[in-house]
Amino acid sequence: MTDPRVSEYISALEPAEQEFVAYVRSFVPNIDPEIREQIKWNSLAFFYSGEMKAFDAKEYKRDLLVVNLHRGKFLLVFPTGSKIDNAILKGTNYPDGRKIVTIDSLNALKSIEPNLHAGILNWIAQIEK
Template identity: 50%
Template sequence: MGKTPLSDSEKVDQYIAALDATSQEIVRFLRELFLTSDSEISEHIKWNSPAFYFNGEMAEFDPKEYKRDLAVINLHRGKLLVVFPTGNKIDPQIGLNGKDYPDGRKIVEILNIGHTKELSDKLQSGVKDWLSRVDRNLQD
């Protein structure tokens, strides 16, 4: 008999378990923040990192537009980054500072768990704002 494949959540658990203790604490905190923001947010591993996406019905779109992708938690050169593939859609008045890129990404560097907790309200507001902009138009 073959092994049962891991669920998306189990794959994220496995990823987190391989991190150092400090990174584990931050990633667990962010994971909880994203998943409790809305029931239409799910997780998986994408681009070799924990990623969060909209799991509801959407109008058709080009997959290269990443409209379903909310955020990716990325470890890059010792830095922990939250990458919002379409973060330019998040209202700037929320104050979710980070670096904006011409392709629509917003990247927020996470310094430590204290910094993460300080950002939590802005991150959650950013998630809610992003969700409010999802194109749910299901008409042809």
């Protein structure tokens, strides 16, 4: 399900950013029917809309992925990334549990798409329903 605010957000971006963000928007929601999009923290974000056990909202358990544009780079921010078991998310955890994957082009994104897909499925499998 698409959010019209996301389309407005994308239309205001530079052409290369539009292409990148539109590509992410084209594949992430197709990974699971319970993934939805929104604008959060002034960025394109995806969240799990399905049933979950109650939790503290400050844990960001519903939040899956935020696409942040920063100084010509694309940051894929996984708010609960420290819980995801995936090769592209190896390395240092931020104290709050985030993981960030920095990408410099659409081609680089396409090259890691299978790993992103697997990482998102791993995260969904861990959800307490």
